[in-house]
Each structure stands twice: as C-alpha cells, then as structure tokens.
Amino acid sequence: MRLSGSSALALLSSLACLAGQANADLKGVFAHYLVGSMGGPDEAVKDVQDAKAIGLDAFALNVQDASASWSTSAIQLLFDAAAANDFKLFFSFDMAVLDQPSTFLPLFKQYQNNPAYYYHDNRPFVSTFDGGAKSFGASSPNAGWQSQLKDALASSGINPFFVPDFDDYGGATYDAAFFSNYPVVDGVLSWEAAWPEVNEGTANVSSAKDQVAIQAAHAAGKVYMMPLSSLQFKHIDGGQNWYRRGELNLPERIAQVLELQPDFVEIITWNDSGESHYIGNCWPEAIAGAPAIQAYSNGFDHTGWQAVLAPFITAYKNGATSISDVTPFGEFAGAFWYRTLLKSASCSGDGLGKPSGSENAEDLINIAVLLPANTSGVNINVYSGGNLVSTLPTTAGLNMAAVGIKTGAQKVELVNSAGQVIGAGSSTMDVAADTSGVCNFNYQVVHIA
Ligand SMILES: *[C@@H]1O[C@H](CO)[C@@H](O)[C@H](O)[C@H]1NC(C)=O
Numbered sequence: 001m002r003l004s005g006s007s008a009l010a011l012l013s014s015l016a017c018l019a020g021q022a023n024a025d026l027k028g029v030f031a032h033y034l035v036g037s038m039g040g041p042d043e044a045v046k047d048v049q050d051a052k053a054i055g056l057d058a059f060a061l062n063v064q065d066a067s068a069s070w071s072t073s074a075i076q077l078l079f080d081a082a083a084a085n086d087f088k089l090f091f092s093f094d095m096a097v098l099d100q101p102s103t104f105l106p107l108f109k110q111y112q113n114n115p116a117y118y119y120h121d122n123r124p125f126v127s128t129f130d131g132g133a134k135s136f137g138a139s140s141p142n143a144g145w146q147s148q149l150k151d152a153l154a155s156s157g158i159n160p161f162f163v164p165d166f167d168d169y170g171g172a173t174y175d176a177a178f179f180s181n182y183p184v185v186d187g188v189l190s191w192e193a194a195w196p197e198v199n200e201g202t203a204n205v206s207s208a209k210d211q212v213a214i215q216a217a218h219a220a221g222k223v224y225m226m227p228l229s230s231l232q233f234k235h236i237d238g239g240q241n242w243y244r245r246g247e248l249n250l251p252e253r254i255a256q257v258l259e260l261q262p263d264f265v266e267i268i269t270w271n272d273s274g275e276s277h278y279i280g281n282c283w284p285e286a287i288a289g290a291p292a293i294q295a296y297s298n299g300f301d302h303t304g305w306q307a308v309l310a311p312f313i314t315a316y317k318n319g320a321t322s323i324s325d326v327t328p329f330g331e332f333a334g335a336f337w338y339r340t341l342l343k344s345a346s347c348s349g350d351g352l353g354k355p356s357g358s359e360n361a362e363d364l365i366n367i368a369v370l371l372p373a374n375t376s377g378v379n380i381n382v383y384s385g386g387n388l389v390s391t392l393p394t395t396a397g398l399n400m401a402a403v404g405i406k407t408g409a410q411k412v413e414l415v416n417s418a419g420q421v422i423g424a425g426s427s428t429m430d431v432a433a434d435t436s437g438v439c440n441f442n443y444q445v446v447h448i449a
Pocket residue numbers: 033034035036037038039043074271272273274282283286287
C-alpha cells in the first residue's frame with residue numbers, strides 16, 4: 001500500500017491510535033527459545049539484543065513449567081530486557097510437558113498485555129510445541145483447546161492468535177481435513193518439517209509438507225509458520241540419541257522459505273543445546289545441570305550462522321523469492337560448518353554409541369557465502385586437512401556448497417578477482433577419524449569474516 005499527502009497522515013494517526021500493540025504485519029521471523037533458569041539480567045539483555053541485531057521480531061518462549069520460580073523469574077527477566085530494547089516475546093507452551101491449558105493460563109493472562117508481548121492483528125500471539133492430540137477431557141482436541149484456551153480467555157476479553165505446532169495430531173501433514181477438524185487454530189507451525197526424518201536416508205530436506213500446509217492454511221483463511229533449522233543432534237541417553245541432517249539443511253531451507261513465502265518463520269532454535277540447533281549463546285550455567293548436553297555443546301559455538309541469517313531475514317521481509325536476492329550488508333558475509341568426527345568413527349568409548357541417523361551424515365565442509373548483486377570474480381578456496389581441496393566460483397546472493405572433508409584443520413577463504421583474500425575463517429577444532437570420548441555429531445560453525 002502506497003500513501004501520500006494528508007490521507008497518509010490521517011491514516012497514520014488513526015493507526016497510531018490502534019497501535020498500542022503493533023506488529024500487525026505478516027512476515028514476522030521468530031526464534032524458539034528454551035526458558036531455563038537464568039543467571040541474571042545480563043543474559044536476557046544479551047540474548048534480546050543479539051536477536052534484534054539480526055532482525056528477529058520475537059522469541060517464542062518455550063515454557064515447560066508455568067509456575068516454578070526458576071521459570072517465572074527467567075520470563076520476567078526476558079520481558080524486562082525485551083521492553084527495554086524494543087523487542088517482542090510470545091509464549092510457546094510445551095504440551096509435551098504441560099498437562100493442560102489451565103496450568104499456563106495465569107501466566108499468559110499476566111503477560112499478554114505487557115508492552116513487549118508480540119501481537120498479530122491486535123491479538124496476542126501464542127504457540128505450542130505439540131498438544132494436537134490432547135483433548136483435556138473434551139470430546140476432541142479441537143473442543144478441548146476451544147474451551148480451555150479460547151473460551152476461557154474470552155471471558156477475560158482476550159482473543160489470542162493461536163498458532164500451535166500440532167505435528168502430533170495424527171495426520172501426515174496439515175491438509176484440508178486438519179483445518180476442518182481444528183477450526184480453533186488461527187494458523188500452524190510444523191516443527192518436524194525442518195529436517196529430513198532419520199528414515200529418509202541422505203535425502204535433502206523436502207518442502208512438500210510445507211507446501212501442503214501453506215495451501216490448506218490459506219484456503220481456510222489461516223496462516224502458516226514455517227520452521228527453519230540447521231540440524232538436530234541429541235545425545236542424552238539411550239532413548240535420545242539421534243542425528244537428523246545437518247549438512248546444507250539450513251541454506252536449503254532458506255531457499256524453500258523464499259520460494260514458498262510463508263506468513264511467518266520460526267528459527268529452531270535460539271538456545272536448545274540439547275538438540276544442537278541453537279544459533280545464540282548457550283550460557284554455561286544454563287546447562288550446568290545437564291553434563292550430557294555440555295559434553296557435546298561446550299566449545300561448539302553456532303553464532304557464526306547469524307551472519308547468514310541476518311541478510312536472509314532482511315531479504316524475506318523485503319519480498320525476495322530467490323537466494324540470488326539474499327545479499328550481504330557489506331562486501332560479503334558467510335560461515336562454514338563441519339562435524340569434528342568422520343561418520344565412520346567407531347565411537348567405541350561412548351556408552352551411548354553412535355546416534356541413529358549417523359549413517360545419513362556426510363563428511364563435508366559445508367559453506368554459505370553471501371555476495372552483493374554486483375559481485376564478480378570471487379572464488380571460494382576450501383582447505384581441508386591443510387591442503388587446498390577446492391576452488392569454487394560464486395554468484396550474487398546466497399552461494400551454498402559442500403566439499404569432502406579430510407581430518408585435521410579446516411579453512412575457507414574468499415578471494416576476489418585481483419587475487420586478494422577478502423574474507424576467511426579457520427577451524428579451532430580439528431576433524432578426527434575416531435574418538436575415545438563423546439560421539440559428537442554436533443557442528444563447529446566458523447564465521448567467515
Ligand atoms: C536457553 O537460555 C536460557 C536463558 O539463559 C536458559 O535458561 C536455558 O537453559 C537455555 N537453554 C539451553 C538448552 O541452553
């Protein structure tokens with residue numbers, strides 16, 4: 001919509017009246033944020049400022065306990081930090097853990113009119129992880145959510161914009177039948193569409209489920225929130241030991257988001273070190289009580305991915321439909337990432353053994369490099385195990401590439417047409433063929449700076 005002159009002013013001032021809780025726009029980009037005990041306000045402020053700096057609109061606060069003080073005090077610190085930094089938050093209630101909406105309604109009521117709460121269409125946004133198969137004593141999950149969430153809040157004059165992850169509802173995807181059986185939702189998130197399943201082998205991530213969901217959601221007048229993630233590696237106990245690609249999953253999903261133009265995007269995740277798909281800081285004390293997780297996330301910094309995500313977020317918001325439009329803010333941006341263990345590792349010293357799905361891993365050095373529209377003649381030099389193993393030409397926008405990795409040190413350089421190195425990144429952890437320690441399939445992410 002284009003506006004000019006006095007009508008624009010009139011409209012703007014009428015919007016300003018409505019704008020008490022702004023963010024009516026589509027194309028919000030969020031990151032899933034696990035709420036755990038927090039050391040103090042500094043961590044909340046740093047997370048909020050980092051997220052805002054890459055263009056995120058809000059954190060989706062994953063709440064697993066709606067009343068314990070470790071949880072409520074972290075939530076308060078995050079709302080304070082968000083309010084002070086013009087950032088937003090909304091709740092994503094974890095229904096794999098929480099019993100029923102009545103356990104979280106007091107928390108939601110308390111914060112839904114906080115100035116830092118994220119609104120869409122003048123309604124407080126709320127999401128879940130799972131809950132699509134829970135009926136809470138009603139005749140169906142839809143009836144349960146309608147009475148325990150929507151009707152219960154309507155009596156307080158609150159009309160939430162409800163966009164749950166209902167992947168667990170029992171169908172293969174969110175199709176027309178889903179939307180006719182779940183009129184209670186205003187939209188959906190598909191958590192599981194972010195990565196290939198273990199049983200899909202070495203397939204690249206597919207957007208087939210997203211495509212069905214977007215069409216069916218729009219046909220029903222609802223929204224689709226598309227998940228974007230890097231990998232999933234969990235290595236906690238016998239029941240939680242798996243690897244889901246990985247490799248170029250993140251830039252491949254970026255391409256899919258731009259092509260499909262979902263209404264919202266949720267990055268999985270900001271700080272879930274247990275599943276290895278964090279892009280933010282993982283605070284040491286936050287996982288101090290989880291030595292299994294520390295063992296595969298300490299020293300595995302993923303913040304380099306933010307350099308790739310920030311220009312993507314801008315491009316998506318500006319309506320880009322192709323990776324060739326994902327251009328850096330400066331001369332270049334980029335990161336590369338790799339696993340520090342070859343997939344053939346025996347991991348004989350690790351009682352948990354190799355993760356299921358490790359057979360789908362590929363021994364690659366994965367690269368995403370962003371170059372401006374007028375780029376010309378830049379090459380990517382890839383060094384693995386101390387030798388130059390590949391020189392790759394580039395083009396404008398997001399370049400993704402994967403090159404076979406060798407044990408030892410890793411390095412990527414960007415070289416311009418005059419032969420000058422304009423950007424580079426080097427590994428701080430070598431690749432090994434095997435280990436007597438943890439069978440770690442997490443990624444080292446190196447910022448190309
Ligand atoms: C995410 O960050 C919060 C705040 O620091 C922390 O409480 C939580 O434990 C973190 N989660 C993980 C898995 O590191």
